[in-house]
Amino acid sequence: MKLIPVIMAGGVGSRLWPVSRETHPKPFMPLPDGENLIRKTFKRAASLGDVTEVLTVTNRDLFFKTEDEYRLVGRKELAQSFILEPFGRNTAAAVAAAALQVEQAHGAEALMLVLAADHLIQNEAAFTAAVEKAKILAAQGWLVTFGIQSQYPETGYGYIDANPDKPLEGGLKVNRFVEKPDLETAKQYVEAGNYFWNSGMFCFEVGSLLSELRRYAPEVMAEVHATLDQSRVAESGQNRYVTLEADAFGRVPDISIDYALMERSEKVAVIPCDIGWSDIGSWNAMSELTQSNNDGNRFEGEVLAHKATNNYVNSPERLAALVGVQDLLVIDTPDAVLIAHKDHAQDVKHIVSQLKSSGHEAHLLHRTVHRPWGSYTTLEEGERFKIKRIVVKPGASLSLQMHHHRSEHWIVVTGMARVFNDDREFMLNTNESTFISAGHKHRLENPGVIDLVMIEVQSGDYLGEDDIVRFQDIYGRADG
Structure with missing residues (x-):
């Protein structure tokens, strides 16, 4: 049975602001061990036996960022295919698009393992064992989900009500899915023993999944089909890139796979598992990854404390100090600081x-x-000026572009730059500079083998990022 892991890299993680933001969402946040969640997810998917391809569904603006993270893992022999969304349209659309792509490439008998890019799994061996059980049931036509054995009454997760009287091979038949409960109800679920946290991970045989989607979510299927028919497809070696057409994709119903299918189908099974799972859904959950000291404080970065207890501080770039406070979350970034009580995470x-x-x-x-x-x-900005530090990767190139309202002064700090300024082309070495006047077409390239680091000083009446006209771009961002 061919298994294709499908990584769903959507969502922002707004409860983890100010580190998680729309252009740098939760999957890319560094954890205390130095890795981030999307890299961990890719490694976990790639390490499963006989996997030859990983398919990722993500926002097209995060494609290159995601590719960079995968490149750090170093599995060049794997096919790395992408479905690129113009905007989020919930999980039913993403799962349906992925299923149709897997069917086209590998046939209806292939298995899909749907993984969230922003979940942490600490017991890899138990995860692999759970996947093997799920594959058996999925091959029999079951829509398989992974239920996390609840250790305590959690009100922030949905639950899966499994039927202990209908055991399956390695799993249980699902009675129903339950919304996030209040505390008393959550206590009852834990005591009952047959309720599991809904992890949002799935395993399907593609043919069975598509058949059930056509039955229970026909509008989703019709609009996803229409979107794929109008979408741009590119191939590079064994990799495939599908860029979804925005207008058509906007007509796909905005609904989760749980609501569209899993809560309605009679063919849903759950694999109960204890895999060290967390969705890292708040700063409280993030803090649990850091060892506490004798006062119950958990610190990331240089932190001093006096008569302070049970606090979490994440301040990797600046010295932070706490005096006489308790139960606080303090998250410091270069441009924003969050201070919150733990009860309001x-x-x-x-x-x-x-x-x-x-x-x-x-x-x-x-x-x-x-x-x-x-x-x-x-680095700094004020009236009529902005100062930036620019890093260009080896072999990379900015677009051929022009600005209406600003001029730019470039100074090379390290590396070498190739500059195009209207009809001139020339090289800049370390400690050399040039000036680009407003209205001039220009491009910056790094022809070297190390990062090009530059300081850019902008000046003009308007310095917004939208003052840019692209004429040519190797990343497909040209205006026309």
């Missing part, structure tokens, strides 16, 4: 909503912004 998402409604960029961008060619960091 779930309410951080309301701050993100306020930022969005006010148009504040802090919900969207960090001071350091990743691009397909590298990254830039805003």
